[in-house]
Amino acid sequence: MLAPYACHPEASRGRLYPETMSSFRSAFQRDRDRIIHSSAFRRLKHKTQVFVEHEGDYYRTRLTHSIEVAQVARTIAGVLGLNTDLAEAVALAHDLGHTPFGHTGEDALGALMAPYGGFDHNAQALRIVTKLERHYADFDGLNLTWETLEGLAKHNGPVTGPHADAKHAGPLPYALAECNAAWDLELSTHASAEAQVAAIADDVAYSHHDLHDGLRSGLFSEADLMDLPVTGPAFAEVDARYPGLDPMRRRHEALRRVFGRMVEDVIAVAKNRLDAAQPKSVEEIRGLGTTVIRFSKPLYQDLKAIRGFLFTHMYRAPSVMVERARVTIVINDLFPLFLAHPEHLPAEWRADVAQAADQTALARIVADYVAGMTDRFALQEHARLCG
Structure with a gap:
């Protein structure tokens, strides 16, 4: 049973290209399935979060991260009476646009595309799911429902208008502007509660697994986490209950408590905010002017302390910075090479190049190609083309 403020599939605004309804899957289930079967989703297997793909088999990739986010999103959405299929679809698709080498690759490509x-x-x-996936006979992209596209565009909040985050100041990213021009995604409002759940699930998942990956990598130790909020009490609780526990089991037990604390906090806050607002429809959720899915203020401050620790000890650790510099060179070499010599692009991409109206159009085609690369393919291409 869905809550009245949930996204009901039978009330979906539909797809840009009308299709026959499925007899055994809802519109949001079809969205989820199309995302899972897309080429971009498969490539996430070889795109990493923090560590480059060849550095170890146990670190999270964009694919495992997306699966973890989807699991958290389904749990939270189910408890709150939301549409779990839509929350899962947004969660699975939220990282499709990431470049190789994580945020390092995005920073490099962003500078080159300025x-x-x-x-x-x-x-x-959004560009991937509306244009770049080209498998269907009747349309480019995946022809996802309006609600899933809205979730991808606004899961972090309004992009325009008085409630937009300050980081969105300035012109819209061209890929978002193109998509919104084709189908108005109402960028000045908040997204559905399902999309908000996907966004908070992303925070929960990476806050948990970055601690786990950082410990496994040896960039910091359990002792370093004892003085931090949330993590320190979690280890202390495990030590009190299981004295002398094997170190790996101790780590797992503590971090699962950290994970549980975040999920329980989100659910409790969401229930309180929904009870206070009493929304009667998803339109009322969009029009509240604030999110209903969020952390409590005390836990948010605790997580800021943990993220500050991770930034210093993991994201900007000396060994990670060395690798960041190395992979930045890869992007900085490949992009201008393809821009100057598009004949090096695969044949299916050269067909688009032939239709490029100007240098900007060509640069966006090159950015699409480079952004779609996996870590290993980018390294291979760099070795092949640049020596």
Whole structure:
């Protein structure tokens, strides 16, 4: 049973290209399935979060991260009476637009694309699902429902208008502007509660697994986490209950408590905010002017402390910075090479190049190609073309 403020599939605004309804899957289930079967989703297997793909088999990739986000989103959405299929679809697609080498690759490509409208991985995800996936006979992209597209565009909040985050100041990313021009996504409002769930599930998943990956990599130790909020009490609770526990089991037990604390906090806050607002429809959720799915203020401050620790000890650790510099060179070499010599692009991409109206159009085609690369393919291409 769905809550009245949930997205009901039978009330969906539909697809840009009308299709016959499925006899055994809802519109949002079809969206989820199309995302899972897309080429871009498969490529996430070889795109990493923090560590480059060849550095170890146990670190999270964009694919495993997306699966973890989807699991958290389904749990939270189910408890709140929301549409779990829509929450899962947005969660699975939210990282489709990421470049190789994580945020390092995005930073490099963003700088290179600055003269051509910039680069934003959220907007690129929309470009992928509306244009770049080319498998269907009747349309480019995946022809997802309006609600899933809205979730991808606005899961982090309004992009325009008085409630937009300050980081969105300035012109819209071109990929987002193109998609919105084709179908108005109402960028000045908040997204559905399902999309908000996908966004918070992303925060929960990476806050948990970055601690796990950082410990596994040896960039910091359990002792370093004892003085932090949330993590310190979690380890203390495990030590009190299981004295002398094997170190790996101790780590797992503590971090699963951190994970549980975040999920329980989100659910409790969401229930309180929904009870206070009493929304009667998803339109009322969009029009509240604030999110209903969020962390409590105390936990948010605790997580800021943990993220500050991770930034210093993991994201900007000396060994990670060395690798960041190396892979930045890869992007900085490949993009201008393809821009100057598009004949190096695969044949199916050269067909688009032939139709490019100007240098900006060509640069966006090159950015699409480079952004779609996996870590290993980008390294291979760099070795092949640049020596």
